[in-house]
Amino acid sequence: MRQRQLLDAFVLELNNATAAREAYESLPAPLKPGAELLIRHDSAQIATPSADAAEWLKTYYCSHGGEALAA
Numbered sequence: 001m002r003q004r005q006l007l008d009a010f011v012l013e014l015n016n017a018t019a020a021r022e023a024y025e026s027l028p029a030p031l032k033p034g035a036e037l038l039i040r041h042d043s044a045q046i047a048t049p050s051a052d053a054a055e056w057l058k059t060y061y062c063s064h065g066g067e068a069l070a071a
Helices: 017-026 051-063
Strands: 002-006 009-014 036-039 044-048
Touching: 009 017, 009 051, 017 036, 017 044, 017 051, 044 051
Parallel strands: none
Antiparallel strands: 002 009, 009 044, 036 044
8 A cells, every 4th residue: 555645635555456445435424525436457546635534544444454554
């Protein structure tokens, strides 16, 4: 997993598309506005304008089959 901040969005680049979809779908409603999921063949990106949502997604993703944040 890699995280970038572009303009007003936090972008998580994820290697496990299945775990990424599960994390996105499990994102609590108050954190979901503005969040977007992009699935590729075997990877995914989640973009969100919320720092709180980005932290929630990283924690959920890592604890449900995804890899940790790369250094």
